[in-house]
Amino acid sequence: MQSLLRTIYDDVKPLVGQGKVADYIPALASVDPNQFGIAIFSNKGELYQIGDAEVPFSIQSISKVFSLTLAIKHYGEGMWQRVGREPSGLPFNSLVQLEYENGVPRNPFINAGALVISDMNQSRFASPHYAMSEFVRRISGNPELKTDLKVADSEYEFRHRNAAMAHLMKSNGNFENDVEEVLKSYFANCALRMSCVDLAKAFNFLANKGFCSISNEQVLSEQEARQVNALMATSGMYDEAGSFAFQVGLPGKSGVGGGVVAIVPNRFSVCVWSPALNKVGNSTAGVAALESMTKHIGWSVY
Numbered sequence: 001m002q003s004l005l006r007t008i009y010d011d012v013k014p015l016v017g018q019g020k021v022a023d024y025i026p027a028l029a030s031v032d033p034n035q036f037g038i039a040i041f042s043n044k045g046e047l048y049q050i051g052d053a054e055v056p057f058s059i060q061s062i063s064k065v066f067s068l069t070l071a072i073k074h075y076g077e078g079m080w081q082r083v084g085r086e087p088s089g090l091p092f093n094s095l096v097q098l099e100y101e102n103g104v105p106r107n108p109f110i111n112a113g114a115l116v117i118s119d120m121n122q123s124r125f126a127s128p129h130y131a132m133s134e135f136v137r138r139i140s141g142n143p144e145l146k147t148d149l150k151v152a153d154s155e156y157e158f159r160h161r162n163a164a165m166a167h168l169m170k171s172n173g174n175f176e177n178d179v180e181e182v183l184k185s186y187f188a189n190c191a192l193r194m195s196c197v198d199l200a201k202a203f204n205f206l207a208n209k210g211f212c213s214i215s216n217e218q219v220l221s222e223q224e225a226r227q228v229n230a231l232m233a234t235s236g237m238y239d240e241a242g243s244f245a246f247q248v249g250l251p252g253k254s255g256v257g258g259g260v261v262a263i264v265p266n267r268f269s270v271c272v273w274s275p276a277l278n279k280v281g282n283s284t285a286g287v288a289a290l291e292s293m294t295k296h297i298g299w300s301v302y
């Protein structure tokens with residue numbers, strides 16, 4: 001496994017820095033684009049890593065998987081009346097579809113969907129960001145995880161597009177709480193800082209039939225874990241989900257901080273990080289690394 005990581009690293013190194021660091025969130029624009037790390041956490045508890053795998057970064061949309069997991073734990077099947085399970089085929093922050101479809105977002109991984117999930121968690125928890133970050137500290141085994149308040153504040157300052165989605169959903173009766181409060185929780189979740197090692201561990205439960213071997217808890221049922229993997233496979237990479245399935249063939253979730261998590265069911269969870277992004281907002285080197293990985297292991301879910 002360690003030599004596999006070395007091969008991937010060498011394959012992809014020339015792509016590191018290619019693309020553009022997310023700058024629509026000003027506090028993210030100053031991140032050095034030439035960083036690159038990979039971590040793999042196997043279901044047997046083995047950890048492999050290479051490069052900048054212990055450097056914490058802004059998890060951004062990867063947080064949507066954690067919030068979704070909390071919502072599933074507390075709402076079960078009923079929640080799917082408020083958010084769909086279909087790929088959107090549109091950018092993660094698109095507004096148009098939301099109006100056509102009466103304020104019911106296509107899936108929990110586009111921003112509108114994640115905002116509905118945040119609204120559900122806002123109704124359920126006194127402090128949804130505290131609940132989410134405590135949950136992630138537990139399943140990653142890292143009690144030191146921190147939220148980058150500068151990133152969260154910066155996103156809040158430039159919140160208008162996300163705020164527009166939330167207000168549109170509110171006008172359709174699909175939003176219960178105060179928009180500003182939900183936006184603050186959502187941005188705080190996105191601003192959690194984690195390394196590849198933290199994320200590879202935190203996603204163990206999705207590779208392991210819902211059971212987290214770090215915290216020794218059944219996070220989701222086996223069926224729910226399978227469903228979250230299915231949503232990641234169809235919608236985890238925004239409007240690149242199709243070519244990601246074609247080229248990598250694994251459930252994956254990206255964030256504009258440059259992290260990408262992927263699941264090899266029943267075997268391991270992997271996180272790749274490199275901050276420079278391609279046109280749709282996925283890490284250029286991250287996607288290439290996962291492509292190289294599946295080519296070498298000769299395994300995908302398809």
Ligand SMILES: NC(=O)CC[C@H](N)C(=O)O
Binds near residue numbers: 281
């Ligand atoms: N794709 C992402 O990582 C987007 C998350 C970011 N916080 C936003 O709301 O725009």
